Amino acid sequence: MNEPARPANTWHEILRQAFKDHDVRLVTYVPDNVLRPLIEGCHADPFFTTFPCVREEEAVGIVTGATMAGMRGVVLMQTSGFATLPNVLASLVVACQVPVVMVVSERGTLGEFNPGQAIVCRTMRPILDSMGIEHHTMTRLDEAAFIADRTIRQAFATRWPACLILSPLLTGGRK
Amino acid sequence: MTETTGNLHVMNRAALTxxxxxxxKNREAVIGGIGNSNWDLWAADRTRGENFYMLGSMGLAAPIAMGVAIAQPKRxxxxxxxxxxxxxQLGCLSTIAAQGVxxxxxxxxxxxxxxITGGQGTPARASGTDIVAIARASGIASAAWAADEAEFDALVARALATDGPHLIGVKIDNEPGREQTDRDPIRFRESFMRAMALPV
Incomplete structure (x- = not known):
């Protein structure tokens, strides 16, 4: 018997579908354990050009270039990687108004064991707020598709970067 | 193609840019790195829409160019x-090589x-680091020093005609950039995007 087609029912399937719906074809990432199913799903799907970068700011540079040349992209990273980004976000992405979409798996909260990660996590939202970069924290599966779709849509419509933060409430986080 | 740094003619960035x-001749995109690289690109031809000028984000000229190249394989x-x-941002050489751009x-x-900050020496100069050798060791096989202007022209011609990725190392003098860009990032992005929307 064939399995009936089923709607996306995991957070990573939902995100991958949202990328597709908005023609986001370039997926760059700095590896992260929580993001693994999303990264693997993008690698396995020929719709996407998916590859790892050595630094988050490098990935933002690549996506900026691709976006300006007509190919939309996303940068996947974890919280500590995001913390390396203020200079490139301010002086390139925001200054030039390029709609770079970021997806950050949130570490450093809700049971973090590493004090360094916990402190880094507290810098993330103030950095985004200081530059007026819209961000939404995804905590519930039933809201995930709406938040991902609308956030990505607005980023491209308004030519402004945006950030989706994946809460451990959604992903299960790092055990 | 010159493999080592022993016998390189010191050239001038503004003249070579x-x-x-x-x-x-084919609407090639050119990404100018922050500061002098940018300013000499601006001085070379500020009317060229295919030029993009960085105002910050030091080290990201190659990654931005890589993104453009991935989006438009024919350009x-x-x-x-x-x-x-x-x-x-030395690691970007591995990323470029890994993707075979x-x-x-x-x-x-x-x-x-x-x-631009007063002429302080780089750690690489003090240590004798060879950037072309790093590029090769990172997997960019077509990486070479340009020994003189004629070889620079030949390496550019090779980059225009053959599959890369390519890297050209050029020893230059200490002359500052000859002009400074406007500081208008949104206009730079818009004019670059318009130029990139035109076919090659």
Whole structure:
């Protein structure tokens, strides 16, 4: 018997579908354990050009270039990687108004064991707020598709970067 | 093609940038790195929509150029980057090599100093670091020093005609950039995007 087609029912399937719906074809990432199913799903799907970068700011540079040349992209990273980004976000992405979409798996909260990660996590939202970069924290599966779709849509419509933060409430986080 | 740094003629970034841009006939994209690389690109031809000028984000000329090259495989794309800037983002050479970006050429202007901040020497100069050797060791097989102007022209011609990624190392003098860009990032992005929307 064939399995009936089923709607996306995991957070990573939902995100991958949202990328597709908005023609986001370039997926760059700095590896992260929580993001693994999303990264693997993008690698396995020929719709996407998916590859790892050595630094988050490098990935933002690549996506900026691709976006300006007509190919939309996303940068996947974890919280500590995001913390390396203020200079490139301010002086390139925001200054030039390029709609770079970021997806950050949130570490450093809700049971973090590493004090360094916990402190880094507290810098993330103030950095985004200081530059007026819209961000939404995804905590519930039933809201995930709406938040991902609308956030990505607005980023491209308004030519402004945006950030989706994946809460451990959604992903299960790092055990 | 010159493999080592022992016998390299010291050239001038402004003159070579002008030479490079004047030879581009197919709407090639050129990404100028922060500071002097940018300013000499601006001085070479500020009317060229295919030029993109960075105002910050030191070290990202090559990654931005890589993104353009991936998005438009038929367009040739150049990154003009200083040695100090590239040192901040050396890992991008591995990323470029790993993706085998065929239509990308990184030009490295190497004067061994941070000219714009007062001419302080780079750690790479003190240690004798060979940037072309690093590029090769990172997997960019088509990486070479340009020994003189004629060889620079030949390496650019190779980058325009053959599959890369390519990297061209150029030893340059300490002259500052000849002009400064406007500081108008939104206009730069818009004019670059309009130019990239035109077919090659």
């Amino acid at each position: 002008k030479r490079l841009v004047a030879g581009l 040739r794309v150049f990154a003009l980057e200083g040695d100090g800037s590239l040192l901040m 065929r239509n990308l050429c990184v030009v490295v202007w190497d004067n061994g100093i941070y000219q």
